[in-house]
Amino acid sequence: MDFVRTFDYRKNWFIPLLIVAGLVWLVEPQTNIADLPAVGALVRPAAGLAALLSLAAIATVVLALALAPVLDRGPAAQRAVRWVGYGLIIAFFVFMPLYVDRIPHASMLKMTVAIQFMIVIVGLNLLTGFGGQISLGQSAFFAIGGYTLGVGFRQWEMPWGWSLLLAPLIAGVAGFLIGIPALRFKGPYLALATLSLAVTVAPLAKKFEHYTGGVQGVSMFGKLNLPFWETNPDRFFYYLTAVLALLVFVLAANIRRGRFGRALVAIRDNETAAAAMGVNVALYKMTVFGIAGAFAGLAGALNGVVIQFVSPDQYSVLLSIRFLVGAVIGGIATINGAIIGGLFQQFVPDITVSINKSAPDAIQAAILIVFMYVMRHGVAGFLEQTWRYARTGLRLRKPVVTEGGTPVSAARPGEAGAGQS
Secondary structure: OHHHHHEOOOOOOHHHHHHHHHHHHHHHHHOOHHHOOOOHHHHHHHHHHHHHHHHHHHHHHHHHHHOHHHHOOOHHHHHHHHHHHHHHHHHHHHOHHHHHHHOOOOOHHHHHHHHHHHHHHHHHHHHHHHOOOOOOOHHHHHHHHHHHHHHHHHHHOOOHHHHHHHHHHHHHHHHHHHHHHHOOOOHHHHHHHHHHHHHHHHHHHHHOHHHHOHHHOEEOOOOOOOOOOOOOHHHHHHHHHHHHHHHHHHHHHHHHHOHHHHHHHHHHHOHHHHHHOOOOHHHHHHHHHHHHHHHHHHHHHHHHHHHOEEOHHHHOHHHHHHHHHHHHHHOOOOOOHHHHHHHHHHHHHHHHHHHOOOOHHHHHHHHHHHHHHHOOOHHHHHHHHHHHHHHHOOOOEOEEEOOOOOEEEOOOOOOOOOOOO
């Protein structure tokens, strides 16, 4: 009982959460909880989500403690461990086609689109997470990439490979130019300004019907020639998207660690101080808008190649909101968080539909609220904080303060104040 009383629930919340989730998971089939109106069907999935988060935290703690002897050897060992982690992530996606059929709700097409979402989200993370510029217009740049492919194919029968080169250039230039008027706005006003950009995409695509195909869109089914793997186009497009995504992530990581990334963080934290230190605030803001637009344009062109169809209905305002939600869930001030955000936006909607077909959007909203309350820095930020907590010293019990006011760890019996009631 003394351990229960002195247990540090605030720092080690994942342990009791796992116990509670496990009890709910075991008790639910034996009771009538599932028959409760509205919320009954959500009890078991909620317990599963809580258990998943707890297991992720516990696995992170165990891994940090197990690797402590290696990590304590110095920066070289830490870099080696980091590269091993990156290698495991790459191996996960390399071998994904071999076991994708065994993953619920997964397919080659969904995994390919999820990686395309990751490309957009990593650009949004640079723009919003590191640059401090809120954007709800990424679907517009995504549409520019898609229509670069569609218009080029419809008007000039341009090879789709050229579209993959032109789309990020055109979308990047558009993002840079849009960044000019965006300099006058901040916070919610900038969000509304970029939202208006996303709203105008579909009407413009329908207006210029001669080029875009209007409401009917541009169909390219069976007309895109593949250099190899013609008998398995899904696998070809998957690996093509994965390779380009890897290049984008490497570029984004280098931007984040370099002078440009440090300038963005300085602008985000204090724009006046950054300008006083010689940072060209206007140029950096416009440039990061262009980079985020280029990433979204590349993803949009890849999406058009994979689906082989482009239409205005694909680029609604809801798509921009999905990109932003994915960035927030994954960790908007991280690079690796884009991986989690892309997977979340591609698979969670299908999971929520399987839970409750009448209110999947409400379930997604509830998940977002819970994530924002529990993990304010996203899943990647949460795992990073848990890793740092384990590295600085795992403490299961609250420190006990002696009569002299000196805190003493209650986890060490025998010391002064330990176990006092």
